[in-house]
Amino acid sequence: MAKKNTILICNGAACISSGEERIKEKLINKLSEKNLTEEVDIIETGCMGPCQFGPLMIVYPEGSFYIKLNEDKIARIVEEHLLKGRPVKEFTWATPESRRIGEEKKQLPFFEKQFKIVLSNCGRIDPDSIEEYIGTGGYEALGKVINEMTPEQVIDEIYKSGLRGRGGAGFPTGLKWKFAREASGNEKYVICNGDEGDPGAFMDRSICEGDPHAVIEGMEIAGYAIGANQGYIYIRAEYPLAVKRLQNSIQQAKKYGLLGKNIFGSSFNFDIEIRMGAGAFVCGEETALIASVEGKRGMPRPRPPFPANHGLWDKPTIINNVETLANIRHIIIKGSNWFNSIGTEKSKGTKVFALSGKVNNTGLVEVPMGITIKELIFNIGGGIPNNKKFKAVQIGGPSGGCIPENSIDVPVDYESLTNLGVIMGSGGLIVLDEDNCMVNMAKFFLDFTVDESCGQCIPCRAGLRQMYNILNRITRGKGELEDIDRLEKLSNIIKKTSLCGLGQTAPNPILTTLKTFRDEYIEHIVEKKCRAHVCRFEDAEVKDKDEKILKVS
Amino acid sequence: MVNIKIPDNPQYQALTLTLKTLKRKRGPTIEALHRAQEIFGYIPEEAMYLISKELGVPVSTIYGIVTFYHFFRTESIAKYLVNICQGTACHVKGADKILRIVSDELGIKVGETTPDNLFTLSTARCFGCCGLAPVMIVNEDIYGNLTEEKAVEVLREYKKKEENN
Ligand SMILES: Cc1cc2nc3c(=O)[nH]c(=O)nc-3n(C[C@H](O)[C@H](O)[C@H](O)COP(=O)(O)O)c2cc1C
Numbered sequence: 001m002a003k004k005n006t007i008l009i010c011n012g013a014a015c016i017s018s019g020e021e022r023i024k025e026k027l028i029n030k031l032s033e034k035n036l037t038e039e040v041d042i043i044e045t046g047c048m049g050p051c052q053f054g055p056l057m058i059v060y061p062e063g064s065f066y067i068k069l070n071e072d073k074i075a076r077i078v079e080e081h082l083l084k085g086r087p088v089k090e091f092t093w094a095t096p097e098s099r100r101i102g103e104e105k106k107q108l109p110f111f112e113k114q115f116k117i118v119l120s121n122c123g124r125i126d127p128d129s130i131e132e133y134i135g136t137g138g139y140e141a142l143g144k145v146i147n148e149m150t151p152e153q154v155i156d157e158i159y160k161s162g163l164r165g166r167g168g169a170g171f172p173t174g175l176k177w178k179f180a181r182e183a184s185g186n187e188k189y190v191i192c193n194g195d196e197g198d199p200g201a202f203m204d205r206s207i208c209e210g211d212p213h214a215v216i217e218g219m220e221i222a223g224y225a226i227g228a229n230q231g232y233i234y235i236r237a238e239y240p241l242a243v244k245r246l247q248n249s250i251q252q253a254k255k256y257g258l259l260g261k262n263i264f265g266s267s268f269n270f271d272i273e274i275r276m277g278a279g280a281f282v283c284g285e286e287t288a289l290i291a292s293v294e295g296k297r298g299m300p301r302p303r304p305p306f307p308a309n310h311g312l313w314d315k316p317t318i319i320n321n322v323e324t325l326a327n328i329r330h331i332i333i334k335g336s337n338w339f340n341s342i343g344t345e346k347s348k349g350t351k352v353f354a355l356s357g358k359v360n361n362t363g364l365v366e367v368p369m370g371i372t373i374k375e376l377i378f379n380i381g382g383g384i385p386n387n388k389k390f391k392a393v394q395i396g397g398p399s400g401g402c403i404p405e406n407s408i409d410v411p412v413d414y415e416s417l418t419n420l421g422v423i424m425g426s427g428g429l430i431v432l433d434e435d436n437c438m439v440n441m442a443k444f445f446l447d448f449t450v451d452e453s454c455g456q457c458i459p460c461r462a463g464l465r466q467m468y469n470i471l472n473r474i475t476r477g478k479g480e481l482e483d484i485d486r487l488e489k490l491s492n493i494i495k496k497t498s499l500c501g502l503g504q505t506a507p508n509p510i511l512t513t514l515k516t517f518r519d520e521y522i523e524h525i526v527e528k529k530c531r532a533h534v535c536r537f538e539d540a541e542v543k544d545k546d547e548k549i550l551k552v553s
Numbered sequence: 554m555v556n557i558k559i560p561d562n563p564q565y566q567a568l569t570l571t572l573k574t575l576k577r578k579r580g581p582t583i584e585a586l587h588r589a590q591e592i593f594g595y596i597p598e599e600a601m602y603l604i605s606k607e608l609g610v611p612v613s614t615i616y617g618i619v620t621f622y623h624f625f626r627t628e629s630i631a632k633y634l635v636n637i638c639q640g641t642a643c644h645v646k647g648a649d650k651i652l653r654i655v656s657d658e659l660g661i662k663v664g665e666t667t668p669d670n671l672f673t674l675s676t677a678r679c680f681g682c683c684g685l686a687p688v689m690i691v692n693e694d695i696y697g698n699l700t701e702e703k704a705v706e707v708l709r710e711y712k713k714k715e716e717n718n
């Protein structure tokens with residue numbers, strides 16, 4: 001018998017912490033109280049996106065999107081909607097227009113501008129069920145490549161799609177695979193980078209928790225393409241739920257013969273092991289990550305040699321980001337031309353962003369490349385709360401920078417962002433309003449990179465520390481105008497001479513804020529004033545990060 | 554090698570058993586440390602020696618790894634680990650104020666434990682629920698959209714629970 005209603009409850013991390021478990025229990029109890037258990041299907045899904053409004057659920061067939069649920073609301077929804085068939089409008093997230101149209105979700109500005117490829121299953125299927133994944137066409141792409149395509153054809157298809165790495169640098173994925181395919185040796189590895197160390201970013205977490213099989217399928221296809229039989233997923237220990245879901249998915253896939261030996265009855269073998277990180281930002285950098293997978297301290301090393309030739313255990317290895325891998329199956333099934341038609345000239349497809357900070361709708365969104373920052377923040381994000389004034393948006397985390405108001409019409413693609421001096425990064429977008437101080441933000445990021453520097457190379461280890469000390473002085477009203485020159489000089493040296501990406505990008509937040517918010521720096525130095533009222537000048541004691549290190553002159 | 558006595562109790566027996574299977578894997582050290590921290594709540598010196606012995610990795614290397622990664626602790630923790638996110642999203646929403654008030658409420662600084670051994674105060678860089686910033690985690694329970702008042706209230710609930718026990 002077909003069930004009368006299907007309920008999707010968001011089981012993403014944010015909703016869990018807003019009390020999803022309690023809501024689900026209440027729902028189950030209430031349903032059985034009303035003898036409705038047989039008529040309603042409850043599916044727990046991954047992140048639906050609008051985390052701000054959790055706990056969330058959608059009731060089908062009406063598509064009523066209930067937000068900010070509590071136990072009383074559940075009781076009413078069961079009695080009114082599920083028993084009598086009358087959706088409780090005042091509990092749904094809807095605009096007047098969307099109320100008129102049947103499916104509310106589609107009409108909300110938050111969803112309207114989104115385009116879901118990677119997140120197409122997140123919030124729609126039960127991530128713990130391989131059957132549901134297969135029901136959405138899961139593992140079809142793997143079957144197709146094994147049965148119908150040569151590894152070279154797979155690489156060619158990915159190359160033609162224009163897919164670029166979503167982990168930060170935007171390197172063409174097809175090309176990376178080609179190098180690894182052509183590297184000599186028959187022991188090769190695929191590593192999935194799920195380190196996501198950039199604070200304020202939760203895209204990869206949500207993908208691993210919401211659609212774990214897509215990551216596994218992407219890795220298997222990569223393995224087939226480059227000729228690897230072993231993959232590793234490197235994931236943060238801070239994401240226990242993602243680890244659990246991935247582990248469960250690996251076991252399910254093995255049971256179905258979709259992972260392990262003789263996949264789809266072919267001679268292709270591929271196995272996946274999970275390795276947990278241990279809280280070191282630098283381990284997101286690929287050579288450090290390799291060291292960490294090997295069980296060592298996560299120290300980066302100079303490149304070349306690149307991992308495609310000398311990677312894990314010195315064997316040819318590709319490292320791809322979670323989101324990059326989650327795109328693969330869609331490209332294989334729908335074709336490179338389809339993927340190629342989305343986005344801008346040089347940046348194809350979509351990008352997942354994590355919206356947070358001073359914005360009304362925080363959460364997870366996926367948009368076509370080329371959308372403007374303004375649309376992201378003001379349409380999808382719903383603008384700035386409490387009638388405050390937008391100031392800037394921080395993109396790319398500690399390696400990125402700030403985009404000020406006069407640049408928010410810029411399209412989101414790799415080149416346009418690089419031209420602004422920022423980077424796409426992995427997709428964290430943190431919105432700042434007039435109550436945030438830009439000098440304080442710069443100091444905040446340096447505090448982070450100083451702590452996370454692995455300490456091997458001097459520019460990064462000692463230089464960043466000096467920059468931090470200078471910024472610390474400025475934010476305490478002890479700065480001098482020459483400090484600004486010192487910051488710029490140090491930034492340029494550190495960018496040019498650091499060993500790895502961490503040091504090479506760490507000055508970005510300072511350089512981008514110095515460019516547009518120079519007057520704020522000067523205000524702090526000359527007038528001892530912080531217009532956002534964040535910095536405190538009264539307690540005058542200035543402690544340096546490490547007193548023992550010599551001061552710059 | 555320093556003569557260090559490895560205690561013979563169920564915890565160390567469990568670790569020894571885990572190490573026997575881990576040994577077969579390639580590069581198992583970090584995983585071994587994760588298991589040890591799961592068992593003890595932190596990584597005691599004796600555990601480092603045991604791992605060193607079982608995996609055949611110098612104890613200096615193990616110590617180097619433990620101190621490199623923020624996730625590993627070398628001090629025991631109290632019953633409740635209060636972890637306050639200082640990540641970017643939480644920072645812009647006033648996470649420093651939350652930290653200050655919690656520190657005042659508990660009367661300890663970051664890294665310290667209250668004399669009654671109930672709370673250890675710690676900070677983290679992003680739990681990945683930035684949509685709910687500012688965020689605090691007590692053991693496994695996540696508290697989001699915090700205000701200073703709400704944070705204090707949460708801690709007092711824990712205290713009350715303990716008093717009633
Ligand atoms: C300091 C630093 C941190 C990084 N952190 C991450 C990360 O958390 N996740 C990620 O996917 N890539 C990260 N990267 C980029 C990786 O080194 C690598 O370029 C990426 O994983 C490649 O995958 P892609 O081509 O699919 O993007 C980081 C790079 C640097 C320099």
Ligand code: FES
Pocket residue numbers: 199200201638639640641642643644678679680681682683686687688
């Ligand atoms: S920055 Fe605090 S949870 Fe992400």
